[in-house]
Amino acid sequence: MPGGPAGPPGRGVSVACGPMAHALPKAQNPRALGKAHGDASGRPMDEAAILTQTQSPEYILFGPQDTKEAGGLLALALEAGGSLIGPLAILLYGPLGSGKTTFAQGFGEALGVPVGDITSPSFSLANTHSGRVPFAHLDLYRLDEEGGALAEFEGAGLAEYLDGLALVEWPERLGEGYFPEGSPMVSLRGTKLPENPGSKPVPARVLSFRGRLPEAFFKSLRRRFPTPQDLGA
Numbered sequence: 001m002p003g004g005p006a007g008p009p010g011r012g013v014s015v016a017c018g019p020m021a022h023a024l025p026k027a028q029n030p031r032a033l034g035k036a037h038g039d040a041s042g043r044p045m046d047e048a049a050i051l052t053q054t055q056s057p058e059y060i061l062f063g064p065q066d067t068k069e070a071g072g073l074l075a076l077a078l079e080a081g082g083s084l085i086g087p088l089a090i091l092l093y094g095p096l097g098s099g100k101t102t103f104a105q106g107f108g109e110a111l112g113v114p115v116g117d118i119t120s121p122s123f124s125l126a127n128t129h130s131g132r133v134p135f136a137h138l139d140l141y142r143l144d145e146e147g148g149a150l151a152e153f154e155g156a157g158l159a160e161y162l163d164g165l166a167l168v169e170w171p172e173r174l175g176e177g178y179f180p181e182g183s184p185m186v187s188l189r190g191t192k193l194p195e196n197p198g199s200k201p202v203p204a205r206v207l208s209f210r211g212r213l214p215e216a217f218f219k220s221l222r223r224r225f226p227t228p229q230d231l232g233a
Contacts (some may be wrong), residue, residue: 055217056209059225060193066225067099070104070207071225077217079111084133089162089179091171094188100169100203103186104137107167126161136161139171149173182212193231
């Protein structure tokens with residue numbers, strides 16, 4: 001990622017259950033979807049296809065491999081539920097170095113893209129990848145922050161990538177209301193957790209989600225990653 005100012009002092013090193021350094025934007029119309037777990041005939045639906053719009057708990061990731069695994073779990077859950085068919089923007093929030101590109105690598109690897117082929121498109125603004133499901137990876141960090149980002153984004157033809165599957169880093173450059181309501185939102189930030197009282201803090205990442213996501217995905221996250229409460233943070 002390109003260099004740039006980090007967040008205000010103290011962010012990224014707070015206790016995991018403290019305020020989020022890069023909080024997700026507030027949901028415009030928070031509501032649960034898919035509560036009637038059946039189709040028009042009353043038959044039960046596969047839980048992979050049940051989408052719930054919600055704010056997830058926070059999960060603790062230790063190291064890049066955990067971050068990649070979380071990205072892979074999201075890709076597989078969306079693929080199993082058929083949600084990767086049609087336009088879908090997955091919005092990746094977090095400060096510089098928080099693991100957004102690492103998450104994208106795990107997402108792509110789960111769809112059959114070699115992890116080494118997925119790098120941050122900081123200067124190209126967009127890279128495309130062909131796996132079982134083709135997708136674009138956008139990084140909007142370099143767009144104008146002074147109100148011209150939208151014109152720059154659309155003038156460069158980047159909006160066309162949103163007609164399919166796209167992972168978008170720094171979506172906040174375009175404003176909260178640009179993407180469809182319910183778009184999956186991923187938030188990553190750094191933290192440090194004490195492994196034992198008096199021991200040296202252990203670097204970690206805090207992961208959370210908002211948006212319309214498969215219920216099965218949250219179950220897989222809960223089985224695999226601890227929450228701050230699990231660790232007593």
